[in-house]
Amino acid sequence: MSDLNPEAYALLASAAADPVTYAQGWKARTGHPVVGSFPMNFPSELTHATGALPVVIQESRTPITEGRSLLPEFYCGYTRSLADQAAVGELDVFDAFVLADHCVQLLGAVDVIRWSIPSKPVHFAQFISSMDDPWSGAQVRDKIGSLRVEVEEIVGTVVTAERLANSIRLFNENRRILREFYDLRRQGVLRITASEMQTLVKSSMVMDIEEHTAILLRLRDGLTPDAAAPDSLVRIHLSGHFCAPPRPELLDVIEECGVLVVNDDLYHGFRYISTDVPEDVDPFDALALWYLDRNVNAPCGTRVQRNVDWDSYLVSSLDDSAADGVITLMSKFCEPLMLYYPELKKALDGHDIPVLLIETEHEGLAEESVRTRVETFVERIRRSKSTVPSLA
């Protein structure tokens, strides 16, 4: 059973499950625009500083219909869902779209949005993916500058350093509180399921940040963290899954197999909240530093950095959380993850860390098949941990 206050949690769960309705309500309440951004590196603080609501656009749970003819079947579920949402009018609440990433499939989806909703501005500032070249910092600063001009024009408000500094402070506070939940879970003194943790993070991507923080504080202040997790559960780190959240039912099936999720590097998880924006430098420079720092704090298979790699990070974070193994969740046809996974697997194998790969699809969940595979994986870990009696 969860340790979270059900009433406060329900407010976050409702926004996470239906961000469009939340955005419509917010817009009606405030009269301000709603600006959609796409994963995984757009700084929401910049949109917030204009007075608009920044929303990371989510994969819809509805089956893909119109979108089927707009993007090929071999695009990931997130991008095909975006195309579908644009075609059927689910994105109409957004007044503009901004993005700062370069995955080829995402660009395809954004082109569909441009084509389907030509009246809405779409601005793309491609952040450099090579993080530690001599020109990386200057290029990112330059792109932040062009994003600033664009969001100012869209919303009709100038982003002053003061407004941006205030937004940075609010988002940092929110991330810090979310990381407290992570810390308590890692220590084993807070019972919070993987799908609940996903709700906490996902709702922070779509809600008014001050409202979200106020609810988080209610949740945190109602905690009595002392519940030691049963030893019988196998401690697992969830890895992978970029732009869309894995289905909550999948996370529940995994945990029903005797698993305790103690940490993750999912985008709808620790990756999103891993890094604060510095508050002691010029706020526009700070957004550039945040982008460069993120890949150090939570390395990503889509970035390149000589002194940082995801597999070493994963191995050392397993030490910190005392996880017994890794379950990698891979969205079908997610090219960056498919290309990086062999490196991850090689590193984990090299350290005798058990790993299980589960591929996910937009269209559904092969629940019993997943259950059998996770149960087998858990059993394998249990056996490897049990003491083998000596024959001597």
Ligand code: SF4
């Ligand atoms: S990074 Fe992966 S999940 Fe995200 S848009 Fe690209 S292919 Fe899809």
